[in-house]
Amino acid sequence: xxxxxxxxxxxxxxxxxxxxxxxxxxxxxxxxxxxxxxxxxxxxxxxxxxxxxxxxxxxxxxxxxxxxxxxxxxxxxxxxxxxxxxxxxxxxxxxxxxxxxxxxxxxxxxxxxxxxxxxxxxxxxxxxxxxxxxxxxxxxxxxxx
Numbered sequence: 268x269x270x271x272x273x274x275x276x277x278x279x280x281x282x283x284x285x286x287x288x289x290x291x292x293x294x295x296x297x298x299x300x301x302x303x304x305x306x307x308x309x310x311x312x313x314x315x316x317x318x319x320x321x322x323x324x325x326x327x328x329x330x331x332x333x334x335x336x337x338x339x340x341x342x343x344x345x346x347x348x349x350x351x352x353x354x355x356x357x358x359x360x361x362x363x364x365x366x367x368x369x370x371x372x373x374x375x376x377x378x379x380x381x382x383x384x385x386x387x388x389x390x391x392x393x394x395x396x397x398x399x400x401x402x403x404x405x406x407x408x409x410x411x412x
Contacts (some may be wrong), residue, residue: 319344328401337395342370342385357384 296375322337329335343353350368354361359377367381368374382389392400 318347318349321345326401327404328397331370334374336368336370337362338387339385341380341385343368346385353385357381 300409319340322341325337325341351361351366354364357380359381363373363377
């Protein structure tokens with residue numbers, strides 16, 4: 268299956284009224300959506316990369332950068348975004364997002380931008396209170412399902 272790379276999520280619905288052009292062996296689709304334009308490129312013969320699978324057993328507690336990166340990757344997987352598409356959407360580089368997901372250090376401003384863009388929020392709590400807060404969160408989740 269050929270790869271379709273979109274810079275706006277769920278853009279496929281807008282392809283009906285799109286303008287199509289061929290540029291450097293790629294089919295480029297220009298889509299006017301309200302007040303902005305999105306660009307999608309289709310490269311025949313290139314396989315789409317697979318998305319990571321969400322891990323529903325992942326505990327929403329990060330005590331180090333590796334655990335925080337796993338939570339970010341898991342949320343991206345839930346959002347069904349490839350890393351390059353997520354980076355474009357969040358306004359950060361693919362390298363920065365990869366570094367964060369792999370437990371590397373990134374600036375606080377970029378970290379907060381990624382968390383906010385993926386619908387996550389950081390809660391800072393006293394170490395002695397974290398298990399109580401985590402138990403309450405997990406209980407609340409189980410009551411909703």
